[in-house]
Amino acid sequence: MARRPSATGRARTHAAQARERQLTLLLLQHCRERGLPVPIPQYRFAAKALGRQWRADLYFPPDLLVEIEGGRWTGGRHVRPQGFAADLEKYNAATLLGYRVLRVLPEQIERSTEAAALIATALGVAPDGAP
Numbered sequence: 001m002a003r004r005p006s007a008t009g010r011a012r013t014h015a016a017q018a019r020e021r022q023l024t025l026l027l028l029q030h031c032r033e034r035g036l037p038v039p040i041p042q043y044r045f046a047a048k049a050l051g052r053q054w055r056a057d058l059y060f061p062p063d064l065l066v067e068i069e070g071g072r073w074t075g076g077r078h079v080r081p082q083g084f085a086a087d088l089e090k091y092n093a094a095t096l097l098g099y100r101v102l103r104v105l106p107e108q109i110e111r112s113t114e115a116a117a118l119i120a121t122a123l124g125v126a127p128d129g130a131p
Contacts, residue, residue: 016070017042019070019106020057020070021086023068023106023109023110024041024057024068026068026109026110027068027104027109027115027116028041028058030109030113030115030116031116031119033113033116033117033127034117034120034125035062036096036116036119036120036123036125037060037061037123039056039058039059039060039066040059040061041057041058041059042055042056043055043058043065044055044060045059045094045099046090046093046094046097047098050093050097052093054090054093054094054095056094056099060119060122060123061101063098063099064099064100064102064122064123065092065094065099065100065101065102065121066101066102066104066115066119067101067102067103067104068087068104068105068106068109068115069091069103069104069105069106070106071097091103095099100122102118102119102122104118113126
């Protein structure tokens with residue numbers, strides 16, 4: 001029988017989800033300011049091919065998945081052994097399905113527009129937004 005998360009665990013989960021939404025919205029704003037194509041958020045990329053429910057934070061057709069990595073300093077899911085292994089499986093599956101995976105850090109979104117610049121480079125868009 002699975003354990004139900006404690007109230008503290010649920011609060012952390014809600015806080016992490018709110019932070020992820022905030023980071024995603026800020027990154028979308030940076031991308032708009034650069035004139036980048038509008039991505040698809042929470043894109044389910046492996047549901048049909050592998051029967052999985054994996055999602056990417058952002059998808060820029062035809063093949064760029066963007067993942068915002070968090071929890072480095074707080075001991076979040078991404079840095080614990082099981083979470084790290086699950087992320088590895090997800091990223092390898094994405095690569096084998098023909099996607100390119102770009103991983104960005106929260107500080108590349110919050111403190112600068114570095115993440116949007118990386119996305120622009122991956123999409124082949126010049127720094128000023130021109131193709």
